[in-house]
Amino acid sequence: MSTVLHDVIVVGAGPVGASLALALADADLDIVVLDARPESGLPGSDRSIALSHGARLIFERLQVWAELARTPGAVTPITDIDISQAGGFGTAGLHARDHHLPALGYVVSYSALQAALDTALTRARIPVRYGATVAHAGGTPAYAGVNVAGESGPLLGRLAVIADGSGAHVAGLSRRRHDYEQTALVAKVWCRQPPHGLAYERFTPDGPVALLPENDHYALVWTGSPAAVQALLATDDASFLARLALRFGGRRTGFTAIAQRRSFPLALEVAPSTVSTRCAVIGNAAQALHPVAGQGFNLGLRDAYELARIVIDTPVESIGNPSMLARYARHRRWDRWAGVALTHGLLGLFGNASPWLRWPRGIALAMLDAMPPAKHMFTHAMLFGAHL
Numbered sequence: 001m002s003t004v005l006h007d008v009i010v011v012g013a014g015p016v017g018a019s020l021a022l023a024l025a026d027a028d029l030d031i032v033v034l035d036a037r038p039e040s041g042l043p044g045s046d047r048s049i050a051l052s053h054g055a056r057l058i059f060e061r062l063q064v065w066a067e068l069a070r071t072p073g074a075v076t077p078i079t080d081i082d083i084s085q086a087g088g089f090g091t092a093g094l095h096a097r098d099h100h101l102p103a104l105g106y107v108v109s110y111s112a113l114q115a116a117l118d119t120a121l122t123r124a125r126i127p128v129r130y131g132a133t134v135a136h137a138g139g140t141p142a143y144a145g146v147n148v149a150g151e152s153g154p155l156l157g158r159l160a161v162i163a164d165g166s167g168a169h170v171a172g173l174s175r176r177r178h179d180y181e182q183t184a185l186v187a188k189v190w191c192r193q194p195p196h197g198l199a200y201e202r203f204t205p206d207g208p209v210a211l212l213p214e215n216d217h218y219a220l221v222w223t224g225s226p227a228a229v230q231a232l233l234a235t236d237d238a239s240f241l242a243r244l245a246l247r248f249g250g251r252r253t254g255f256t257a258i259a260q261r262r263s264f265p266l267a268l269e270v271a272p273s274t275v276s277t278r279c280a281v282i283g284n285a286a287q288a289l290h291p292v293a294g295q296g297f298n299l300g301l302r303d304a305y306e307l308a309r310i311v312i313d314t315p316v317e318s319i320g321n322p323s324m325l326a327r328y329a330r331h332r333r334w335d336r337w338a339g340v341a342l343t344h345g346l347l348g349l350f351g352n353a354s355p356w357l358r359w360p361r362g363i364a365l366a367m368l369d370a371m372p373p374a375k376h377m378f379t380h381a382m383l384f385g386a387h388l
């Protein structure tokens with residue numbers, strides 16, 4: 001068994017774990033980060049994620065944003081969002097200018113974000129052990145123990161933070177799963193007119209479809225039943241684009257090309273409790289959401305940032321003790337459940353084929369569009385999270 005007692009052991013140097021480690025970088029703590037991927041082992045295939053303006057502010061504080069923004073083609077601002085439903089009335093528009101912001105959010109390359117975070121970890125001299133696959137994490141009242149596959153004794157720490165995207169190996173924590181029986185098809189789509197910062201969220205009875213501006217094209221996220229997505233993956237480009245145009249019913253037209261079609265199964269997975277003895281779970285390890293509102297990573301980033309603030313605020317000898325962990329869990333409860341409720345509620349109201357819901361849906365969209373205070377509150381919660 002190791003005799004070194006680290007202050008914080010971070011499991012997972014993905015976007016959330018790396019952000020936590022960077023937020024702790026100046027705190028004069030003994031931190032070690034473990035990740036299963038090999039050094040410089042970025043994901044083989046890239047995908048796009050939508051970051052909110054609030055996430056940009058956190059990355060600016062962590063000194064990651066400038067590096068990311070310098071990477072050619074890695075960041076595209078979203079200045080306006082057009083929300084509509086297929087086969088029903090009611091639309092809503094969200095605009096950055098109404099909030100005096102340069103953008104509501106940004107479409108970012110996951111690989112470029114990970115590369116910028118890896119560079120920042122190196123610059124901050126935070127020790128990262130790549131190729132270290134964690135098989136188990138748990139705790140006693142005195143310390144957390146983290147077992148790395150193939151190593152004899154556990155690493156010991158005051159606190160183990162699990163940011164491995166699944167939370168599968170943590171003692172004392174469970175996850176609840178709701179299978180949406182939906183799959184997301186992601187692809188890149190070109191139109192005759194470039195996106196100019198305008199994103200589309202289109203609710204259809206079979207599931208939401210989003211077009212996110214990304215350089216000269218859109219990142220498409222089309223959700224549907226596994227069988228429907230299988231058929232979309234198999235169809236030729238021309239038929240695919242014709243079906244996409246049909247889905248958008250004239251709201252967006254002129255689709256000319258499609259590339260890089262891939263699919264992901266969709267489920268909601270939530271850990272009812274995010275803390276156990278000497279351990280905390282954050283990011284997708286704590287909650288994996290449906291991508292409908294593009295909230296998953298933004299919520300995970302806020303987990304990381306808030307946990308870092310609480311750790312920094314805690315005397316070293318009390319890091320990871322029950323009262324610090326209870327404070328963290330209490331602090332994040334409202335924002336987490338609001339994120340889950342927003343995602344789940346949107347799918348219940350808008351991803352439902354019932355014709356009875358067409359009117360309430362239309363009224364909800366029309367009210368959102370016509371009532372500036374409601375729109376402001378909604379947009380604020382999307383950009384910065386929910387706080388009591």
Ligand SMILES: Cc1cc2nc3c(=O)[nH]c(=O)nc-3n(C[C@H](O)[C@H](O)[C@H](O)COP(=O)(O)OP(=O)(O)OC[C@H]3O[C@@H](n4cnc5c(N)ncnc54)[C@H](O)[C@@H]3O)c2cc1C
Nearest residue numbers: 012014015016035036050134164165283284294296297298
């Ligand atoms: C199709 C799709 C679209 C999405 N779109 C959006 C969007 O628009 N906006 C948004 O906010 N979110 C979106 N998300 C969600 C977003 O991608 C996740 O929230 C984000 O990747 C979570 O980051 P993370 O660091 O918690 O986990 P991950 O990104 O999964 O990183 C986990 C890290 O842990 C490491 N690891 C895993 N297991 C172990 C182990 N046993 N031991 C050691 N290390 C380990 C991995 O190598 C990895 O580096 C989307 C997700 C999908 C599937």
